[in-house]
Amino acid sequence: xxxxxxxxxxxxxxxxxxxxxWLFGNTIYTLLQVNNMDVSLRLGVFVMLNIGLSLFAFxxxxxxxxxxxxxxxMGVALAAFQFARLFWLPEEIVNPMRLxxxxxxxVTSVAALAGSIxxxxxxxxxxNYIDTNDxxxxxxxx
Numbered sequence: 001x002x003x004x005x006x007x008x009x010x011x012x013x014x015x016x017x018x019x020x021x022w023l024f025g026n027t028i029y030t031l032l033q034v035n036n037m038d039v040s041l042r043l044g045v046f047v048m049l050n051i052g053l054s055l056f057a058f059x060x061x062x063x064x065x066x067x068x069x070x071x072x073x074m075g076v077a078l079a080a081f082q083f084a085r086l087f088w089l090p091e092e093i094v095n096p097m098r099l100x101x102x103x104x105x106x107v108t109s110v111a112a113l114a115g116s117i118x119x120x121x122x123x124x125x126x127x128n129y130i131d132t133n134d135x136x137x138x139x140x141x142x
Contacts, residue, residue: 004129008140011065012122018115019061019075022082023054025108032101036093053078057112064115069123075116082109 030050037043057078063071086105089098130137 002129004125004133007067007122007126007129008135008137012067012119013065015064015072015075015115015119015122016061018111018118019057019064022078022108022112022115023057023061025104025111026050026053026057026082029101029104029108032097032104033090033093036097037090038092042090064119067119067123067126069120069127072116072119072123075112075119079109079113079116082112 030047034043034047037046060071060075060078064075082105086102089101093101129135
């Protein structure tokens with residue numbers, strides 16, 4: 001069985017797991033940062049942003065599992081956003097907590113990027129196999 005043919009039947013679990021790892025890491029990041037922030041409007045916006053990101057990431061994990069390439073590109077954007085958050089850490093957070101938060105942001109952005117690149121690559125392989133072998137997806141879908 002070729003890899004393209006295998007992609008017709010096997011779900012993309014690795015991409016899903018990497019995005020779920022991002023979700024877990026982002027939850028830890030959120031909890032650690034909330035404990036070190038002052039109560040203000042910024043805290044409320046931060047919490048709401050992370051709730052939205054978490055819902056979006058879960059939906060992305062489910063969609064990447066079924067080889068939807070556009071969600072792979074959204075994952076690349078999510079990884080870039082997570083990396084950009086390194087520059088928005090509040091000044092009141094100091095070492096060693098600051099280094100820990102930066103480490104979490106870097107690891108989670110790499111995980112989201114890796115999962116998304118894997119999704120894009122595998123989706124292209126699957127679509128290429130479908131196009132070259134004229135596969136009727138209606139006959140194999142659940």
